[in-house]
Amino acid sequence: MATTSARLLQLLSLLQCDGAWTGPALATALGVSDRTVRRDIDALRTLGYAVDVSRGAGGSYRLGTGRRLPPLVFDEEQAMAVAVALQAAPRSIVGLDAAAARALTTLLQVLPGRLGQQVAGLTITSVTNLWDLAPPPVDAAVLRDVATAIHRTETLRYDITGAAPGPAATLEPHHLVSWAGRWCLLGREPTGGGWRAVRLDLLTLRTPNGPRFDRRTIPGGDVAAYFSTLPDRGDNLDHWPCQGSAVVEQPAELIARFAPGGTRVQPIGPTSSRVTMGAWSWNGIAALLGSFDAVVRDAEPAALREACRELASRYR
Known part of the structure; x- marks a missing residue:
């Protein structure tokens, strides 16, 4: 037996x-x-x-899926993975704290002794690092509704927080992406066929959803690779005390791979881009611009130009 x-x-x-x-x-x-x-x-x-x-x-x-939920079976690595995920998820999604805590308690109650002790000892304290540039957390209902639209291949109708009032924007949702503390939706425009990304915390969904669409393959076939080189990831500047921009002599795709969250990258030619970002000081922005290892010019505003001169003087 x-x-x-x-x-x-x-x-x-x-x-x-x-x-x-x-x-x-x-x-x-x-x-x-x-x-x-x-x-x-x-x-x-x-x-x-x-x-x-x-x-x-x-x-x-x-x-398959049944009418009632039978007990799940986890091996040791799976149990540890679930414990980590349950403690990390509430940081970026609103309303999951209590549910995640209950789920972790339930998991601990059914694990065998030694494994239960190991998982119980895995207590994580999340500390915010201001340089993470993380936006406000995402509403769990928005995350659920977007995921449902992806599964059903239904066009989303939505408004963007802070945008001028007008007709609802539309997007064929294909992939959810987690990047730099952000939840982003990668989708295809119904007219024109271009791909773009929007941040979930900035979305206000309209109901009902739009028509069904045919699922497409992301350019290049690799979601992570494509998303990491997008100059526009639907981001906006977080509320830093200082916000400035400059032209950097690097391609937009390269800058997008290494720019911190909250950065706007605008291509202005095959080998140059205007980079807009925020920081806690003007010198902070100047230092970040210097990290792209290229000529920096046309900085705005004047306070940012002065910070670049001050850093140059210090380094000399």
């Missing part, structure tokens, strides 16, 4: 993590016969797990 129970837990872990499995592949992974795999699948169904099976050549098993 103990061996059978352990094998069922191992089978459940395999189905939870790796999608579809053929019967022979499961038999090999568990070290049993195909017949035993079929009996174990039936046992999981009896326990309330919905296991879908595709028949015929190349048939496979996949963990």
Whole structure:
């Protein structure tokens, strides 16, 4: 009985993590016969797990969705990952603090002794670093509604905080991206076909959603690589005491890869860009501009030009 129970837990872990499995592949992974795999699948169904099976050549098993939530199975690494995620998520999403704390308590109650002690000892204290340039946290309802629109391939209708009143903007939502403490939506414009990013904390969604759309492949096929080189990531300057800009003799795509959050990058030619950013002092902006390892010119306002001269004098 103990061996059978352990094998069922191992089978459940395999189905939870790796999608579809053929019967022979499961038999090999568990070290049993195909017949035993079929009996174990039936046992999981009896326990309330919905296991879908595709028949015929190349048939496979996949963990489906059921009407009731059966107990989940975590290995040690998964339990640690969940504990970290539950403590980190509330920092960037409004309204999840209490729910995340309850979920962590529930997790600790069902973990076995040694593993429970390890996870309980993983207490994280989040401290804000002002140079993270993180924006206000995202409303959990907005995150949920955007994710639902992505799943249903429904065009979003929305307004941007601070923008002039007017008709709703529209975007075909494709990917959620977490970057520099920001939740961003990467989508395709229904007219023109251009791709752009918007920050979720700046979105006010309108209802109902727009028409369905055909899902497209991101240019280059790599979401992270494409997003990291976007000059415009839907960002705006955070409320720093000092805000300034200058032309930097580097391509916008290169600057976008290394610019801190809250920076605006505007291409003005193939090898130069106007960079707008904020900091706690004018010298702070001057130092950040210098980090791009290129000629800096046409700085605005005058206080930023004076800061550049002061830093040059100090370094000499």
